[in-house]
Amino acid sequence: MQFSRNRHIEAGLSAQFPPVAILASFVAVCALSSCSIAIPVSSSNNSPMWQGAPEDVTGSIAKPPLKLSRHLDTEDVRRAIAALSTALDPQGSGASVNWDNPQSGAKGSFTPVGQAYPLDGKICRAFLADVSASESIERLQGAACREKTAEWTLTEVKPFRKG
Template structure:
């Protein structure tokens, strides 16, 4: 392209610059844009997030596992959870199962309520419980679930209002 000096001078303040074509505009737009993309590299590309699963997702705090009772020591809890497993067994009689720990004096019982039900490839069941420890009695309602051949895990525990 050839431009004459008179044309540039008389055409206005920006006339000394030749008009940019479509390619120049595109290059300028790309250079001035602030786009970014995250590309997985190394070990992070093996993360579950890149495979379409949400295990690596952050930004939320998982709820702590519910506790049966804060009054129970480790041995009390071991005995109580064994009784809970027996009470909730889908092949069991559905009757109350009692437990006690003669060393601490803690004791209690679990009674399944309702039939077992499936959730996310787990078997779950509701229960009521009565726990006596440290000279107090707690009445509890809850739910527990287990995977095949696994221990029962508490999913919900709440105190029953008295009266």
């Protein structure tokens, strides 16, 4: 009697879980178990896992430096940044500063807007700019920042919008 009862239970399991389903489950478990990684627990500085190289990327892509205008050549930009530095100087008069490049015909001006302000350990200031180059005239607004002894770096440049 006991023998026939076990045989009935085995037949029920076989019908409930067919061999194809069991095989598919086994394959799925094996495939999913390979999705894990091992992290070494050694904090040794000699481990290649923990040695970072200066060129390591931290998950962000550095933005290229902003350009004042795509119509300016290298010498135009050099002259414009010199004028920008004079115009944005917190010790300056706050008046507009003009620049030009007789060789290319490019010219423009920078007018500081408001007072200089600190941001992330730098001194920043907003400005308005007029740029004329390659038969193009642009009216821009933006901001630039600098560390105490460094050059001014553009942090924002966009077409001027009243309002």
